[in-house]
Structures are given as C-alpha cells and as structure tokens.
Amino acid sequence: MSMRISIFMFYAILLAAVFGIQYYLYRRVTKYVCTKKNPSFFLWLVRAVFSAFIVPVVALAIWQPKLAAAPGWAILFFFFPLYLWHFSCLLLFLFLMVGKLLQLPFHVSTRLLARFEGLRRWLMGSNVQRFDARRRVFLRQGVTLLAGASFAGSAVGAIRRNEYETNQIAIPVPHLPEEFEGFSIALLSDIHSSVFMTKETMQRYVRAANGLGTDMIAVVGDFVNSQVDEVYPFAEAFADLAAPYGVFGVLGNHDYYSRDVDTVARLVNDCGIRLLVNSRTAIRKNNSVLNLLGADDTGNAPKAAASFDRMLTGIDGQQPTVLLCHRPYFFQQAADRNIGLTLSGHTHGGQIVFAKVGDEIVSLARVASPYVAGLYSIGSSRMYVSRGIGTVGVPVRINCPPEITKIVLTRS
Numbered sequence: 001m002s003m004r005i006s007i008f009m010f011y012a013i014l015l016a017a018v019f020g021i022q023y024y025l026y027r028r029v030t031k032y033v034c035t036k037k038n039p040s041f042f043l044w045l046v047r048a049v050f051s052a053f054i055v056p057v058v059a060l061a062i063w064q065p066k067l068a069a070a071p072g073w074a075i076l077f078f079f080f081p082l083y084l085w086h087f088s089c090l091l092l093f094l095f096l097m098v099g100k101l102l103q104l105p106f107h108v109s110t111r112l113l114a115r116f117e118g119l120r121r122w123l124m125g126s127n128v129q130r131f132d133a134r135r136r137v138f139l140r141q142g143v144t145l146l147a148g149a150s151f152a153g154s155a156v157g158a159i160r161r162n163e164y165e166t167n168q169i170a171i172p173v174p175h176l177p178e179e180f181e182g183f184s185i186a187l188l189s190d191i192h193s194s195v196f197m198t199k200e201t202m203q204r205y206v207r208a209a210n211g212l213g214t215d216m217i218a219v220v221g222d223f224v225n226s227q228v229d230e231v232y233p234f235a236e237a238f239a240d241l242a243a244p245y246g247v248f249g250v251l252g253n254h255d256y257y258s259r260d261v262d263t264v265a266r267l268v269n270d271c272g273i274r275l276l277v278n279s280r281t282a283i284r285k286n287n288s289v290l291n292l293l294g295a296d297d298t299g300n301a302p303k304a305a306a307s308f309d310r311m312l313t314g315i316d317g318q319q320p321t322v323l324l325c326h327r328p329y330f331f332q333q334a335a336d337r338n339i340g341l342t343l344s345g346h347t348h349g350g351q352i353v354f355a356k357v358g359d360e361i362v363s364l365a366r367v368a369s370p371y372v373a374g375l376y377s378i379g380s381s382r383m384y385v386s387r388g389i390g391t392v393g394v395p396v397r398i399n400c401p402p403e404i405t406k407i408v409l410t411r412s
Contacts, residue, residue, distance in 0.1 A: 015057070015061060018054075018057060018086060019054070021086075021089055021090060021093045022050060022053075022054055022086075022089065024093065025050075025089055025092065025093060026046065026047075026050050028096070029046050029050075030042075030043060030046055053081075053082060053085045053086065056078075056082055057082070057086070066227060066229045074195075075195045075196070075198075079195050079196070080196075080395065083196075083394045083395055083396075084394070084395075084396070086394070087393075087394035087396055163401055163402075164205070164208070164389060164401055164402035164403060164404060165401050165402070165403045165404075166208065166212070166403070166404050166405075166406070167403055167404075167405045167406070168405070168406040168408065169375060169384065169405065169406075169407060169408070170408045170409075170410045171341055171375065171382050171384065171407055171408070171409060171410065172380075172382065172409075172410050172411065172412055173320045173322070173340040173341050173382070173409050173410070173411070174320065174338070174340045174380050174381075175318050175319055175320045175340065176290075176320045176340070176409055176410070176411045177285075177288035177289075177290075177320070178288075178411070179285045179286045179287075179288040180285055180288060180290050180320065180409055181409070181410060181411050182408060182409070182410070183215050183216070183285070183290065183408075183409045184212070184213075184214040184215050184216070184406055184407065184408050184409070185214055185215065185216045185217065185218050185322075185343070185406075185407040185409070186209045186212045186214040186216070186217045186218070186243065186404065186405070186406055186407075187217075187218050187220070187343055187384065187386050187404070187405040187406075187407055188205065188209055188217070188218070188219045188220075188386070188388075188389060188404055189219065189220040189221060189222065189252075189326070189344070189345025189346070189386040189388040189389070190221070190222040190252070190345045190346065190348055190386070190388025190389065190390045190392070191205075191219070191222060191223055191224075191234060191238075191388075191389055191390045192222055192224065192225040192254065192388075192390030192391060192392055193223060193224050193225060193230040193231065193233055193234035193237075193390075194224070194225035194226075194227075194230055194390075196390075196391060196395035197225070197389075197390045197391075198233065199233035199234075199236055199237045202233065202234060202237035202238065203237045203240070205389050205404065206237055206238055206240050206241050207240075208404055209241060209404055210240070210241065210242060210243075212404070212406050214243055214406055215243060215244055215245045216243050216244075216245040216246055216247070216248070216283065217241055217242075217243040217246075217247040217248070218247075218248055218249065218324050218343050219238075219241075219247065219248070219249040219273055220249065220250055220252070220324050220325070220326050220343055220344060220345045220386065221249070221250050221251055221252025221253075221254075221255065221297065221326030221345060221346070222252035222253070222254040222255060222326065222345065222346070222388070222390070222392075223238075223249075223251075223252070223254075223255055223264060223268055224254060224255055224258050224264055225254055225257075225390075225392065226254060226257045226258060227258055228258040228259065228260040228263050228264060230258070231258070231263065231264045231267045231268065232267065234267075234268075234271075235267040235268065235270065235271035236271075238268075238271050238272070238273060239271040239272055241271075241272060241273065242272070245283055245285075246274060246283075247272055247273050247274065248273065248274050248275075248276055248281070248292060248294065248324060249268060249273040249274070249275050249276070249294070249324070250275065250276055250277070250294045250295060250296065250297070250324045250325065250326055251264070251265060251275065251277065251296055251297050251326065252297055252326040252327075252345070252346065253297050253326065253327070253346070254392070255297070256297060265277070275294070276292070276293065276294020276295075276324060277294065277296045278294070278295060278296045278307050278310065278311060279293075279294060279311065280292060280293045280294065280311045280315075281294075289319055289320075290319075290320050290322065290409075291315055291319055291320065291321045291322070292322050292324070293308070293311045293312070293321060293322065293323045293324065293339070294311075294323075294324045294325075295307050295308070295311070295323065295324065295325040295326075295330075297326050297327065298325070298327065298330060301329070301330055301332075301333055304325075304329075304330035304333045305330075305333045305336075305337075308323070308330075308333060308334060308337050308339065309337070312337055312339075317338070320340050320341075320409075321338075321339045321340050321341070322339075322340065322341045322342075322343065322409075323339045323341070323342045323343070324342075324343050325342055325343070325344050326344060326345060326346050327344060327346045327369075328342070328344035328345075328346060328347065328369060328371035328376075328383060328385045329368075329369050329371070331344075331371055331376060331378060331381075331383045332378065334381060334383070335378035335379055335381035338380075338381065339381060340380070340381060340382070341381070341382050341383070341384070341407075341409070342381070342382070342383040342384075343383075343384055343386070343407070344371070344383060344384070344385045344386070345385065345386045345388045346385075346388075347365045347368075347369060347371070347372050347373065347385060347387075347388075348365065348387060348388045348390075348391065348392065348397075348400070349361070349363075349365075349372060349373035349385075349386075349387030349388065349400045349403070350363030350364070350365040350366070350372050350373065350387075350400050351363070351365070351391060351392070351393075351396070351397055351398075351400055352364065352396065352397070352398045352399075352400065353398060353399035353400045354399070355399075356399070359374075361373060363400075371383065371385050372385065373385050373386075373387050373400075384405065384407060386403060386405055387400055387401070387402060387403045388402060388403070389402040389403070389404065390402075
C-alpha cells in the first residue's frame with residue numbers, strides 16, 4: 001500500500017470518527033437539553049454550536065491550507081478552540097461508552113424482568129415511575145459533570161503541554177570502551193513543528209538541550225507534523241542546536257506524511273542535523289569507536305530486521321552500538337542483533353495518560369506497543385523511549401509532560 005493511499009485512509013477514518021462522535025453527542029445533547037418548555041430555541045442553539053465546530057473541519061479537510069504560516073490570533077482564537085472542542089468531545093464520548101458498558105448488566109437484568117411482569121412488580125412495587133424520573137435527573141447531572149470535566153481537563157492539558165521535564169539516566173552499554181565512560185547524549189523526539197509548536201517554542205527547547213552540555217545530541221524523528229512548510233520554522237530554530245561530537249537524527253512517520261520527505265530531509269540536514277538514513281557513522285574518541293546507527297522510519301519488523309542487518313555489516317562484534325530508530329516497535333529485532341542501546345520516540349509517552357499502575361502506563365498508545373515511555377531491557381540490550389516534546393492530533397498533554405533526556409553511557 002502506497003504512502004498516499006495510507007494517508008488518505010487515515011484521514012478518511014479520522015473524519016468518519018469525528019462526524020460519528022459529533023452526531024452521537026448532538027443526539028444526546030438535544031435529548032437532555034431541548035425540553036418541552038422551549039424546544040425550538042435550544043434546538044437551534046445546539047445546532048449552531050455543533051455546526052460552528054464541524055464546518056471548519058470540513059473546510060480544512062477540503063482546502064488543506066498551509067498552516068505553518070498561520071498568524072498568532074488564528075492559532076489562539078480558531079485552531080485551539082477547534083481542536084480542544086473535538087478532543088473534549090472524544091473524551092466525553094469515551095466516558096459515555098464506558099458508562100454504557102458498566103450499565104450493560106443492569107439493562108440485561110431489566111429486560112429479563114420485563115419478560116416476567118409479575119416478578120418485576122413484586123420487586124419494584126409502585127415506585128417504578130419515581131425511580132425512572134430520578135434516574136433521568138441523575139443521568140443529566142452525570143453527563144453535565146462529565147462534559148465539564150472533559151472540557152476542563154482539555155484546557156488544562158493544553159495550557160501545560162509545554163511544561164517540559166529534563167531527565168537524566170545512566171544506561172549500561174555492552175563493550176563500551178573506557179574512553180566512552182560517561183559519554184552523554186541529549187535525546188529529543190517528536191517535535192511536530194506546526195501551529196501548536198511555533199518557532200519561538202522550539203527555540204526554547206533548543207536552548208534547554210544545549211544547556212545540558214552533552215557530548216552529542218540525537219533527534220529521533222517527526223520534525224514536522226504533516227505539511228512540508230512546517231520544516232522551515234523547524235530548521236530556523238534547530239540551526240542553533242550544537243554538541244562537540246555532533247547532532248544526528250532520523251526521519252519519523254510524520255516526516256513522510258508531509259508528502260515531500262526529500263525537502264524535509266534536505267532542510268533538516270542543512271540546519272545542522274546529520275540524518276542517518278539506514279546508515280551508520282563512527283563516533284571516535286582517542287583510539288576507541290562508538291558505532292551510531294540510524295534507521296529510516298520502518299513500517300514492519302521484517303524491514304527493520306533487514307535494515308539492521310545491513311547497517312551492522314562489517315562492525316566488530318566487540319564494539320558498542322547505539323541505534324536511533326523513531327518507532328520503538330522493533331526493539332526485539334535490535335536486541336536479537338545485540339545492539340546495545342536503542343533511542344526511540346514516536347509514542348509521545350502516551351500523550352494522554354489516564355493512569356499509571358506501577359511501571360505500566362494506561363494510555364491508548366499501550367494498545368499499539370508495549371514500549372511507551374522510559375527504559376526497557378531485553379537481555380543486555382537497552383532501549384529508551386522519549387515522551388517527546390510535541391503533540392499530535394490535539395495540542396494537549398495529560399499526565400505526560402514533554403521531556404528532554406540526558407542519556408549517560410556507562411560500562412556497568
């Protein structure tokens with residue numbers, strides 16, 4: 001399947017989901033809000049509100065404007081409300097679906113009781129109508145509270161989406177020479193240059209990464225969000241990124257979504273980030289070598305395995321290897337080839353994290369991969385998955401702040 005068809009199917013499914021959720025919530029709102037007292041006024045009000053947030057989605061899908069140059073007022077007063085509305089509606093829809101699942105046993109029991117009228121009257125007596133009325137009031141209040149919580153949570157997540165953390169972690173790498181003990185790498189991922197990741201914000205992240213004083217910097221993909229024009233503010237901001245042993249990067253899936261990955265790659269290279277496209281380079285310190293491998297965005301495990309094999313050809317098995325790979329899905333393939341350390345991103349750490357149970361992250365990202373954020377091990381191989389600094393889909397992070405990570409290589 002070609003990239004163009006994949007992108008078309010992605011947007012078709014996305015639009016279908018958006019319209020399906022909007023229609024479902026529209027029906028629910030009209031049911032609970034439009035009363036007999038003044039149904040016409042509330043019905044037209046509800047229609048106007050939903051239309052105000054649905055029509056722009058259709059317009060954007062057809063028009064597909066160049067969003068990278070959008071003025072600040074448009075971002076603040078148009079794009080943010082639009083995205084937050086649809087994300088809040090998604091959260092509300094999910095909450096309602098969970099509620100329906102929890103109510104399912106009670107609905108089944110009610111239907112069974114309805115088949116035995118005498119038993120139902122004996123159990124419920126004369127309070128059936130009063131119970132139903134109270135239940136309707138309770139449901140209205142519950143839906144109102146859920147809606148308020150969804151919109152409030154979205155607003156907080158949007159406001160705090162750039163409150164990043166700077167983390168440091170020491171990771172043992174097999175066969176690491178003494179000269180590379182303490183060698184440090186600043187890891188950034190998933191920038192997603194867009195209307196929600198402006199040049200000024202990216203410059204702030206660049207200053208923070210430079211301030212770590214690491215030996216090397218790795219940027220593991222998704223430089224842009226979905227449009228090729230987004231690479232220009234990225235390149236201007238990241239041109240100031242620098243480290244003694246160089247700045248290296250790999251492409252991510254969203255860089256391919258731009259439909260002009262060659263331009264994205266050229267501008268990324270020109271701004272000082274050396275892209276490794278299924279290739280490797282040697283980081284030399286005195287007489288010792290650290291092999292740095294860079295995998296292009298890989299679609300499946302067999303392709304990843306073949307790419308890793310090609311990059312490892314001719315490498316001394318007693319030399320340390322570090323792999324930059326945007327998606328963390330192929331850690332098993334890397335471990336099978338004794339790659340000492342893999343640095344990945346892609347998951348955004350979940351971006352919307354509902355809960356954390358021990359080391360497990362409860363997020364939709366967990367459905368796609370067991371590797372969501374942090375350090376993972378298979379045998380002597382390690383992988384660190386960055387939460388990234390940008391957002392995708394909606395400009396919101398909940399229980400998942402952005403991160404810039406200082407990786408310190410160690411022999412033990």
